[in-house]
Amino acid sequence: MDFELMLKVYPFFLEAAWITIVLSVLTAILGLICGTLGAFARLSRFAVLRFLGAAYVSVFRGTPALIQLFILYFGGPQIGIQLDAFEAGVIGLGINAGAYMTETIRGAVISIDKGQREAARTLGLSQWQAMYKVILPQAARLMVRPLGVNLNMLIKATALVAAISVVELTYTAQRYIGSTYKPFEMFLLAGILYMIIIYVTGRGVAWLDRKVQIT
Amino acid sequence: MGLDFTVIPKYFDIILLGCAYTIGITVAAAILSFFGGIVFAVIALYAPWIIRQPFRMVAWMFMGTPLLLQLFLIYFGLVQVGIDLPAVVAGIIGLGLHFAVYNSELIQTAILSVDKGQMEAARTLGLSRSEALRKVVIPQAVRAVIPPISNNMIALLKDSALVSVIGVSELTLSAQRAIGATYRPFEFYLLAAAFYYVINLGMEWVQRRIERRISISR
Numbered sequence: 029m030d031f032e033l034m035l036k037v038y039p040f041f042l043e044a045a046w047i048t049i050v051l052s053v054l055t056a057i058l059g060l061i062c063g064t065l066g067a068f069a070r071l072s073r074f075a076v077l078r079f080l081g082a083a084y085v086s087v088f089r090g091t092p093a094l095i096q097l098f099i100l101y102f103g104g105p106q107i108g109i110q111l112d113a114f115e116a117g118v119i120g121l122g123i124n125a126g127a128y129m130t131e132t133i134r135g136a137v138i139s140i141d142k143g144q145r146e147a148a149r150t151l152g153l154s155q156w157q158a159m160y161k162v163i164l165p166q167a168a169r170l171m172v173r174p175l176g177v178n179l180n181m182l183i184k185a186t187a188l189v190a191a192i193s194v195v196e197l198t199y200t201a202q203r204y205i206g207s208t209y210k211p212f213e214m215f216l217l218a219g220i221l222y223m224i225i226i227y228v229t230g231r232g233v234a235w236l237d238r239k240v241q242i243t
Numbered sequence: 244m245g246l247d248f249t250v251i252p253k254y255f256d257i258i259l260l261g262c263a264y265t266i267g268i269t270v271a272a273a274i275l276s277f278f279g280g281i282v283f284a285v286i287a288l289y290a291p292w293i294i295r296q297p298f299r300m301v302a303w304m305f306m307g308t309p310l311l312l313q314l315f316l317i318y319f320g321l322v323q324v325g326i327d328l329p330a331v332v333a334g335i336i337g338l339g340l341h342f343a344v345y346n347s348e349l350i351q352t353a354i355l356s357v358d359k360g361q362m363e364a365a366r367t368l369g370l371s372r373s374e375a376l377r378k379v380v381i382p383q384a385v386r387a388v389i390p391p392i393s394n395n396m397i398a399l400l401k402d403s404a405l406v407s408v409i410g411v412s413e414l415t416l417s418a419q420r421a422i423g424a425t426y427r428p429f430e431f432y433l434l435a436a437a438f439y440y441v442i443n444l445g446m447e448w449v450q451r452r453i454e455r456r457i458s459i460s461r
Contacts, residue, residue: 090443091436092404095415099436102422103429106246187309191408198312211319215312223307 034213037204044200045221051114051186051196052225055121056179062126063178067133081130088127094188096120101192117189125182132178136170137163169240176233183226197221248430254421258431261417262438268335268413269400269442275339276399277392280346281381287351289376305344311405313341318409334406334413342399349391353384389457393450400442414438 069081088096100109101116111119140163148158190199201218205211286298305313317337321328328336357380365375407415418435422428 087440090401091439092401092415094404094407095418095432095436095439098415099429099432103432106427106429184309187311188405190311198309198315201312202315205315205319209319209323211316211323215308215316215320218312219304219308222309222312223304226307 030210030213033208033210034217037208037214038217040204041197041200041217041221044195044197044218045225047194047196048183048186048222049225051117051121051189051194052179052183054118055125055182055186058118058122059125059129059178059182060175062123063129063133066126066130067137070130070134071137085127085130088124089131093121093124093185094191096124097188097192113189113192113194116192117186117194121182121185121188125178125185128178128181129175132174133167133171135174136167139170140166169242172233172237172240176230176237179229179233180226183229184222246429247427250425250427251430251434254425254431257417257421258414258434258438261412261414261435262442264331264411264413264417265400265403265415265439266442268331268338268406268411269396269403271335272338272342272403273396273399275335276342276346276395279339279343280350280392281385283343283347284350284354285376285381287347288354302344302347305341306348310337310341310402311408313337314405314409330406330410334403334409334411338399338403338406341402342395345395346388346392349388349395350384353388354380356387357383386457390450390454393446393453397443397446397450400446401439404439 066081066084069077070085072078072081097116097120100120101111101113104111104116144162144166145158148162149155153161186196187198189196190202193199197218201214204214208214283298283302287295287302289295290298314334314337317340318330318333321333361379361383362375365379366372370378403413404415407413407419410416412420414435418431421431425431
């Protein structure tokens with residue numbers, strides 16, 4: 029175990045970890061937006077929207093995220109979409125995460141008792157009002173924990189952008205494994221940083237989950 | 244540069260070969276992850292403390308880090324200790340171990356949820372502890388976790404794309420080869436995605452059939 033080497037390179041890993049964090053945050057935001065839109069589409073009254081929502085989930089969950097990234101980043105220019113690697117990473121991973129979040133959000137919404145909506149409608153609330161004022165606030169509480177699982181997966185999925193040369197944690201580890209031939213040490217450095225990020229996020233989600241519960 | 248799908252037929256057999264590799268790797272890694280998961284679960288639950296605790300630490304580490312990073316560790320790490328495995332073997336081991344850890348978590352919960360009376364009855368009938376585990380407890384536990392494990396296997400198919408990064412010529416890398424020759428990334432990655440999607444649908448179909456069979460036999 030070469031601790032001296034680890035001490036020498038860890039500042040570069042810290043920098044890379046910051047990129048991973050920024051990437052995760054932006055991806056999570058985009059994922060939530062896509063997931064919300066997707067869930068609304070899947071729950072819509074209109075068959076066309078329902079179909080589009082279902083197709084979105086099925087296609088993006090049914091193919092590797094890596095391929096989706098490659099289509100966007102390498103294939104994008106052919107259809108006039110020119111993105112740098114970081115942008116492609118955020119957009120590609122965000123749309124992918126959105127497909128998983130669609131199902132999480134939809135699951136929480138449909139698990140709210142039907143009577144709630146019926147009662148709200150009976151009291152004179154419109155379709156939208158019933159959704160916003162009665163159903164969503166209840167569903168939001170149920171979403172926190174499963175969205176936390178989505179977030180955990182998303183953070184680990186950010187490693188994929190190493191394949192399109194975004195200099196984040198995995199790419200940095202890969203580069204130093206190549207130049208130092210010390211795979212175990214580099215894995216340990218990157219691994220510890222990933223686990224710190226995931227642990228802190230997990231605690232944050234648990235805190236939020238306790239905060240929103242009514243007991 | 245627009246799209247031109249007429250370049251596909253010429254490279255179709257390369258892509259099909261890649262497909263065969265992807266299926267082969269997925270099946271091999273799935274089998275490894277299934278039996279590995281059982282072994283890991285038994286170690287995590289029943290091994291002496293001195294083995295159990297470090298083992299759990301390593302398992303925890305594998306769940307908290309990206310698969311891609313683990314593939315680099317296994318591929319380059321094995322070379323460093325003098326074991327020069329072909330990339331495809333390293334890829335199968337990496338995928339198999341990664342998912343074995345996830346399967347092990349499921350199997351542990353299932354083993355603990357098998358009624359205690361089962362173990363006690365088996366012990367009363369004269370089976371040793373390990374026999375009781377192997378012949379009575381684990382078969383029941385494994386049956387209960389087949390649906391969530393099959394979800395993991397579908398995730399494994401998609402994650403098998405990652406082994407292209409360490410140079411295994413499966414579907415993704417075959418598409419990359421075709422792209423290297425034609426410079427048509429959009430067309431070939433889309434084709435690869437379509438193939439993954441079809442294999443994925445096939446696996447979901449098998450999953451539904453297995454689940455139906457299990458629910459009948461219970």
